[in-house]
Amino acid sequence: MGAGHAHALYVHEHSPIHAASPEAKVAAVLLFVLSVAITPPLQAWAFGVYAVLLASALVVGRIPLRFFLLRLVGILPFILLALMVPFVGSGERIDLGWVSVSREGLWAAWGIIAKATLGAGAAIVLVATTEVPAVLAGLRTLKVPSVLVAIAGFMIRYLELIADEMGRMRQAMTARGHDPRWLWQARPIASASGALFVRAYERGERVHSAMMARGYTGEMPVLEERETPVASWLAVLAGPMVAAVVAVIAVVGS
């Protein structure tokens, strides 16, 4: 249940990136990812620039390489998928002696892998240098609908609790010798997830009561009214703006 542990996302460090305002960081990541996504794979030099930018963020943000690579595991299925593309792709073939691959497919595979890595990498840098509450506050400042941010906040808050409940249920089943190997033996697991839904829903009702007891009126109170100075916006966005310029050159020049 590793993914359920939100604290494994953050690197406790002091760096200029850690200190920067969360809304600027969220905006910076979006701009960077957008630039990466629109760049044609054939413009390999542009991806070199992006990689340098991302690597500098890792260094400045003091994010250990090992931590970063472990977090990248999420994109592995798509990397495997991309590796198949040259073999099944159509278009001009390149003969490698023992097997022939599609030239266009090779470029496509490179594009998928490069973009997936850079995109996921940027998101990893964001949450490694920004604690979850700050990211949520940043999203609110960037005018993401407050209901969605509030729902996301509750989700992250209760994720570990629910994952733990699920883990305990599974443990209890294993302890009584339940080791399902076929789908038709899955009834206990599925019933457990039904029970878990009921628990989650009822907890939602209790949390709602607890909120009402403290004067909740249907709108989450907005506590912080921070202003990020223009200069720090610019400082945070400098790297992604380079990426955006590179992307425009790459798209126009292709």
Place this chain on the structure above:
Amino acid sequence: MHAPDGFLNAGTAVATGVVSAGTIGMALRQLKQTMSEKVVPVAGITAAFIFAAQMFNFPVAAGTTGHLMGGALAAILLGPHLGALVVTVVVAVQALFFADGGLTALGYNILNMAIVPAYGGYALFGIFKRILPNGRGGIVGATALAAWGSVVLSAAAFSIQWLFGATAPIPFTRVFAAMVGVHVLIGIGEAVISALAVGAVLASRPDLVHGAKGVALGEGTGKVPMRVFVIGGVLVSLAFATIVSQFAVDNPDGLEWVAETEGFAEQGAEHAWSDFLFADYATRGIENETLSLAIAGIVGTLITLLVAWGILRAFRERSPGATA
């Protein structure tokens, strides 16, 4: 299915982003009108449940495992608007905090994993609920079929987006056959788990199953013999998968790449901007064009109709997903 950044081209990302944002905006407005403020904590914590359920492996065969997608399940338990919203938040949190799925891919990821399964699945649920006998068994059966259908719809929707937004030279028909074929089988797991989960909720808190509102549940337990159900499902799905793949494989892919190699290089440069928006590799193959468009057209219309019907149905009910 959590596609990374740049997996489909920019035009498709923008187009699906607009559709997703519009649908979610509509669901939000609807929920604000009809629901109590209870909805926020309940939605957040059930989102945590869906997230956890997606991490919870269940056995498939010979020790291999699969996991739940949960779009149809969420819609049947919480109602389509709230269900779609909850899975949307799950997908967005996965992208932003867990680097699972790209941020610029959120448009199509939300469309394929939240909106199509929730509204489409809910529409299918409505259809099967009418066909199947009333009561507990009917709800459980309709959940199974809707959950299976939602996974297949989701795969088909992705394939159609590939037709317009492909970033690799794999023709639409192949992607369609592979995606739908595989998900026809994956859907069986989704069906079994969703149906049993809904059955378990019906047994303890039937008032929490949105899709069972106004249905006389009777005394039956709603239990379906598992082995019969799974094996039957596999057989039907295999038949379905065979038909789909035949359909797609029969056409000559070979001709396509021969036709394509002529002048690919120049084309690439000339059409940089149009490629940038909609590079339709699939329609570039002459032989494939008619067939691709025909499949995409029929399936796309079907998905759109189902999703639209699910949305309309949800509006007509006007009953909140959270019980007051």
Place this chain on the structure above:
Amino acid sequence: MTAAIEVRDLRFAYPDGREALRGVDLAVGQGERVALLGPNGAGKTTLALHLNGLLEPASGEVLIGGLALSEETVTDIRRRVGLVFQDPNDQLFMPTVAEDVAFGPANLGLRGEELDAVVADALERVGASELARRPPHHLSGGEKRLAALATTLAMEPEILVLDEPGSGLDPAGRRMLVETLAGLDVTLIVITHDLPFALELCPRSVVMDGGRVVADMPTRELLARPDLLAEHRLELPYGFTLAHD
């Protein structure tokens, strides 16, 4: 002087038909500390939820400081009656402890420095100032209890109702909680199964069973009545005897 809490013939049934309260009468004076005892399903938590208007009675009345609970007074009464829930996880729903403590006063309209001061004060009163920046799900059981208490204290309630505050605490955590609660200048209602805990904190005990108040007497007297305790499924820990002074 008007009673802090006055409950008159309170009746309530849940939607599934279960009658949880069947005519409860209770009066609690200003600054009193009362233990609310009784077996599971006696209606203790249901009564607590009525005290700040989270449940609406089928019939009967709830008066807080002489003010009858109604649609118009519920906001005011929720501020005056602080409820600490059984599971602190239900009460700590914000990303950090400080934000959780701020939630109530912010709903009352406090902002900025004034809000910060209230939050800091509430955390200090429970001795949990160092928890402010921590996310609630990383706290220990005892720390969660204290943080949950602080979220309610920040509303400056006149009456504090705690549902099983001692459950899941280790002895040291339990001791700290008793000391913290004893030092508060509020009317206190404590729902508990833990008779020694009740004895330490509350001079008066009210026993509920089957939706009614079945006994109301000094805690010390109650604990000396094994017949009464057994009848309502209450038990002193093994080997526990009252010292005679």
